[in-house]
Amino acid sequence: MDTVLELRCPPLPFVRIGLIGLGRRGMKTLERYAFIKDAAIRCLADIDPTRLDAANESLERSGRPRADLHQGPEAWREVCHRADIDLIYICTDWATHCDMAVEAMRHGKHVAVEVPAATTIDECHQLVETAEATRRHCFMTENCCYDHFALSTLEMAHKGLLGEITHCEGAYIHNLRDTFGLTGNTDNTAGNWMEKSCARHKGNPYPTHGIGPIGWLLGLHRGDRMDYLVSLTSRGCGPDHLLGRVNSTLIRTVKGASILLQLDVTTMRPYSRLQTVCGTKGYVQKYPVPTIKNLTGNTILTGEEALAEARLHTQMHAARLWQEGHRKNVPNEMNYTMDARLIHCLRHGLPLDIDVYDAAEWSCIAELSERSAREGSRPISIPDFTHGHWHDLTAYTMYSA
């Protein structure tokens, strides 16, 4: 089977979207697309009719036409089968992503799927095989790749300011103990699907926010690839042993770079994605305090000075879109940049920023970290989803018209 590296599809002058899942993230997605030109949400699917009504009211409030509604357990399939839709946007819980994405691609649609795109290695292979067989895009909506500091770091790396990158750190450290109902401070004592998934999982079920920007920096499947990982999970407390639980995963690439990934959603640690990059000529970190040091500067820049330095490296199309979002006063520039980039590439028939191999590589850490953590932190090989084509390309490229 031919790969879908740098997949180019016929340009779509206007992108017609079917949105599946109108929960918290789906509603935010619906609201965000009010700011995106040349795309419209044409139909909606959810099992819960109240979510659909709320979504249509939101469309109306923002001056957009109401969408066609599909309700019930098979509604998502109906949306995937419609002939008048170009892009299926999936905002449901993790367990449903792969089936929906595969069905959509089999029916000729491009896919945008929330993180993680898949929960098992088998699902990762299904996504890749279907994208290759159908020649459709499968874009995982990893918004953290479009963080302004991450984009500046990528530009600095491409300008050679960081030298050879030998080590990166990324994470999702976000205290969700109240959201999960672990502290008695909310009425969510029954928990929710994410809390239950995290409690069941013994590794890192949510690795993509941490690994996404690193994947671009290290050119994963664009000259390097992840070789193996080891993983370790701390004990947790409380009824489902989730409170205080922290997973740390170490990954080594074929070319010898190391990566630290962490997941911590229940300790008191302040929010962080680490975003730490060590190179032979420079050092960049976003959290807890933005810091930049490179050979061309005599001092270590921190805080506002580091942010000012980062703003000097904003020539890439995505960074310019981030500034555009800021000027438009959008609710979240990072998400605006992701949406605008996705639609830009679809409209111009360009390869997407995040391809199906990214989706598979970043998502597969969920199963592999759990396997390693359960087996005494045993090293586990990471599959090459490109069937040996991981060095056909030599660096990460973001395309623009």
Ligand SMILES: NC(=O)c1ccc[n+]([C@@H]2O[C@H](COP(=O)([O-])OP(=O)(O)OC[C@H]3O[C@@H](n4cnc5c(N)ncnc54)[C@H](O)[C@@H]3O)[C@@H](O)[C@H]2O)c1
């Ligand atoms: N990128 C980010 O920053 C970010 C932030 C929040 C959530 N997310 C991701 O978004 C996704 C959704 O999370 P959420 O918090 O919105 O969840 P949620 O539970 O609030 O919403 C899920 C929605 O999907 C619907 N649904 C479930 N199964 C369905 C089916 N078979 N057919 C149709 N509809 C179905 C539910 O009724 C619900 O309305 C997750 O993958 C999550 O990881 C990403």
